[in-house]
Amino acid sequence: MNNNINNKRKHVITALVENQPSVLARIVGLISGRGYNIENLNVGPTQDPTVSRLTMVVPGDDRVLEQVTRQLEKLVDVIKVADLTRESFLNRECILVRVAATRKTRSEIIELAEVFGCRVIAVHAGSMVIQLVGEQEIVADFLELMKPFRILDVSRSGVIAMASV
Amino acid sequence: MRTGAKCVIDAIRNAGVKSVFGLPGGAVLDIFAELYHAPFEFFLVRHEQGATHMADGYARATGKPGCCIVTSGPGATNAVTGLATANMDGIPIVCISGQVPSSMIGNDAFQEADTVGITRAVTKHNYLVRKTDDIPSVIAEAFEIAKSGRPGPVLVDIPKDMQRGRTDATFSGKVHRRGLKVIYEGQPRQIAKLAKAINSARKPVILAGGGVIAGGAAAELTALARKAKIPVTTTLMGIGGFPDTDPLALRMPGMHGSVAANSAISQCDLILSVGARFDDRVTGKVSEFAPHAVKAHIDIDPSAISKSVVVDVPVIGHVKPVLRELLKLIEPVDRREWLAQCRKWCTESPFAYDEKETQLLPQFVIEKISEVTRGDATIVTDVGQHQMWAAHFYKYTRPRTFISSGGLGTMGFGLPAAIGAQAACRDRNVVTIAGDGSIQMNFQELVVAVEHDLPITVVILNNGYLGMVRQWQEMFYQKEYSAVRLAQNGRAGNERIGNRPPAYLPDFVKLAEAHGAVGMRVTRKNEVTSALKKAFAIRRPVVLECIVKPDENVYPMVPPGASLTEMLQSIA
Numbered sequence: 214m215n216n217n218i219n220n221k222r223k224h225v226i227t228a229l230v231e232n233q234p235s236v237l238a239r240i241v242g243l244i245s246g247r248g249y250n251i252e253n254l255n256v257g258p259t260q261d262p263t264v265s266r267l268t269m270v271v272p273g274d275d276r277v278l279e280q281v282t283r284q285l286e287k288l289v290d291v292i293k294v295a296d297l298t299r300e301s302f303l304n305r306e307c308i309l310v311r312v313a314a315t316r317k318t319r320s321e322i323i324e325l326a327e328v329f330g331c332r333v334i335a336v337h338a339g340s341m342v343i344q345l346v347g348e349q350e351i352v353a354d355f356l357e358l359m360k361p362f363r364i365l366d367v368s369r370s371g372v373i374a375m376a377s378v
Numbered sequence: 379m380r381t382g383a384k385c386v387i388d389a390i391r392n393a394g395v396k397s398v399f400g401l402p403g404g405a406v407l408d409i410f411a412e413l414y415h416a417p418f419e420f421f422l423v424r425h426e427q428g429a430t431h432m433a434d435g436y437a438r439a440t441g442k443p444g445c446c447i448v449t450s451g452p453g454a455t456n457a458v459t460g461l462a463t464a465n466m467d468g469i470p471i472v473c474i475s476g477q478v479p480s481s482m483i484g485n486d487a488f489q490e491a492d493t494v495g496i497t498r499a500v501t502k503h504n505y506l507v508r509k510t511d512d513i514p515s516v517i518a519e520a521f522e523i524a525k526s527g528r529p530g531p532v533l534v535d536i537p538k539d540m541q542r543g544r545t546d547a548t549f550s551g552k553v554h555r556r557g558l559k560v561i562y563e564g565q566p567r568q569i570a571k572l573a574k575a576i577n578s579a580r581k582p583v584i585l586a587g588g589g590v591i592a593g594g595a596a597a598e599l600t601a602l603a604r605k606a607k608i609p610v611t612t613t614l615m616g617i618g619g620f621p622d623t624d625p626l627a628l629r630m631p632g633m634h635g636s637v638a639a640n641s642a643i644s645q646c647d648l649i650l651s652v653g654a655r656f657d658d659r660v661t662g663k664v665s666e667f668a669p670h671a672v673k674a675h676i677d678i679d680p681s682a683i684s685k686s687v688v689v690d691v692p693v694i695g696h697v698k699p700v701l702r703e704l705l706k707l708i709e710p711v712d713r714r715e716w717l718a719q720c721r722k723w724c725t726e727s728p729f730a731y732d733e734k735e736t737q738l739l740p741q742f743v744i745e746k747i748s749e750v751t752r753g754d755a756t757i758v759t760d761v762g763q764h765q766m767w768a769a770h771f772y773k774y775t776r777p778r779t780f781i782s783s784g785g786l787g788t789m790g791f792g793l794p795a796a797i798g799a800q801a802a803c804r805d806r807n808v809v810t811i812a813g814d815g816s817i818q819m820n821f822q823e824l825v826v827a828v829e830h831d832l833p834i835t836v837v838i839l840n841n842g843y844l845g846m847v848r849q850w851q852e853m854f855y856q857k858e859y860s861a862v863r864l865a866q867n868g869r870a871g872n873e874r875i876g877n878r879p880p881a882y883l884p885d886f887v888k889l890a891e892a893h894g895a896v897g898m899r900v901t902r903k904n905e906v907t908s909a910l911k912k913a914f915a916i917r918r919p920v921v922l923e924c925i926v927k928p929d930e931n932v933y934p935m936v937p938p939g940a941s942l943t944e945m946l947q948s949i950a
Contacts, residue, residue: 287679291557
């Protein structure tokens with residue numbers, strides 16, 4: 214038996230939880246207590262107002278995260294947990310990027326934004342704000358492309374996800 | 379209309395609790411006002427840690443949830459160690475804590491602490507009550523959560539205004555929480571797979587843990603072991619789950635395990651954990667644990683599966699029904715050779731000590747306790763060397779007769795836990811085995827035994843050291859004995875024990891007498907049996923101090939991080 218499987222990657226964990234004040238603290242405490250960083254977190258109510266869906270991205274070892282998932286499942290306020298990275302899943306994130314834009318660079322930025330299906334939602338003398346909704350990889354690619362223009366500010370919604378089927 | 383405080387008392391009564399432990403304070407005065415008329419016995423402790431351990435001892439002795447009530451702030455923070463102890467060992471406790479009025483929460487009010495925040499990591503679940511109307515259902519739920527699945531402690535924090543508020547709310551019927559998922563029956567397919575693995579094993583071993591005790595499955599386990607002819611090793615938490623006197627008993631495994639248990643684990647071709655979580659003190663170096671074995675694990679807690687040792691055949695479910703189903707599928711297999719080998723280990727290398735030693739040895743005292751009580755006492759230990767010797771030299775034959783803080787290793791657990799156990803089982807002979815270090819952590823609780831006429835016997839094995847730490851310093855820290863001597867060279871010419879060493883403080887006999895108990899001291903081997911008989915005959919709390927050899931070590935010992943095959947039998 215190999216007890217040292219070290220397969221590190223980003224895990225997208227989603228949980229249906231009771232819509233109660235202490236739930237988030239419990240979940241975050243359980244994960245951070247083991248020294249794991251929650252890279253990304255999103256919480257919101259579902260079609261049932263007493264139930265919230267929580268989605269988080271946690272980079273880490275496959276085996277440890279399987280253990281974390283089982284421990285989350287044990288929490289009384291947690292109804293269901295899934296590590297979506299183990300199956301096929303849909304994910305989206307919404308970001309707002311403020312990027313420096315001069316008269317010279319503005320049209321180039323807009324062109325790139327259009328390729329990514331972004332919307333320009335504000336334009337000022339020296340900058341503009343772009344909204345992008347896309348998968349994690351698309352978001353990462355777009356931010357990479359914006360870097361040379363000088364990113365002034367980024368605000369991200371956190372990944373939301375759902376199993377494909 | 380009832381007050382919230384009355385709802386609390388009624389809910390505790392409805393849960394079937396017979397004894398409650400605790401200490402009042404400003405934020406729980408309303409509950410204590412109702413307690414005055416309550417139909418159960420209340421034990422006023424002297425420190426809230428004692429209350430949690432008493433509730434814990436009550437639960438371990440009976441299998442029923444224990445209950446304690448503490449005040450806000452320091453009352454709740456003092457309870458934390460006891461909650462953590464119960465949480466590690468899966469012991470059902472409900473702890474009610476008072477909280478400052480809800481309007482003052484977060485204002486740094488007098489005796490305010492974020493109790494739910496502080497206890498979140500050491501409880502199975504906790505609540506901050508927000509409406510008086512919720513109290514009946516929340517407390518019923520708390521007891522249900524404490525008992526269900528892998529049991530554990532639950533804390534209910536109740537602000538003072540919620541206790542004083544009035545409500546018509548009641549709760550009856552069954553608790554339903556969609557997040558409370560307990561798999562009771564094991565999957566038939568997994569059980570069949572496990573049976574197949576057992577039937578094809580030539581050299582199997584059962585590793586029986588606390589789950590056997592919690593699940594009330596000692597009879598099923600014994601039936602399985604005898605029918606399938608499989609030797610059984612019982613972890614510290616599993617002691618009593620299989621009779622030590624049975625020829626199949628290998629005794630305890632792990633760091634201070636028997637040669638038989640550790641050798642059998644290292645050579646077996648199948649290891650079946652029944653409610654044991656492969657704790658690091660059991661496995662030693664995980665990668666070399668049972669290296670030739672198929673690993674199987676029955677546990678009610680899915681998160682216990684493959685947590686440290688990766689398991690090939692997991693069965694998630696309550697051990698009792700799983701073992702019953704499993705038993706039906708067991709076929710006779712000839713394992714004479716393996717059983718003979720295991721017997722050989724047992725007879726050649728039993729737990730032993732130097733019987734020629736003239737000084738009083740701690741192991742000798744425990745052996746005598748076992749003899750005098752005929753193995754039929756409830757033994758409650760503290761934590762350290764004496765705990766290991768209590769596991770080695772007392773022969774346990776029934777579940778819930780060995781009570782000890784396993785996972786957290788809480789010194790100071792023994793005396794209050796024994797009080798809780800004796801409160802629950804008045805007719806049992808309850809004996810605490812403690813070290814001189816551990817006992818000082820909660821000695822004040824002795825008055826509770828005196829006041830409530832609980833005839834516990836506290837045997838202190840006094841070696842003048844924090845013995846287990848001293849042993850590690852001797853073995854792994856170049857004999858640099860840092861902060862382990864409990865004597866500070868004591869009083870010169872200590873009049874109690876003449877000029878004989880060790881000279882030390884405190885005087886436990888006087889301390890016992892000051893607490894209203896009987897104090898006795900023995901220093902020689904030939905005094906032990908009569909002193910024990912005398913102590914057990916006195917139907918009052920007795921402290922029996924045994925002045926034992928100061929530098930005795932616990933063997934065998936597997937050094938930390940080493941494989942179970944690397945057992946030390948003495949210092950090289």
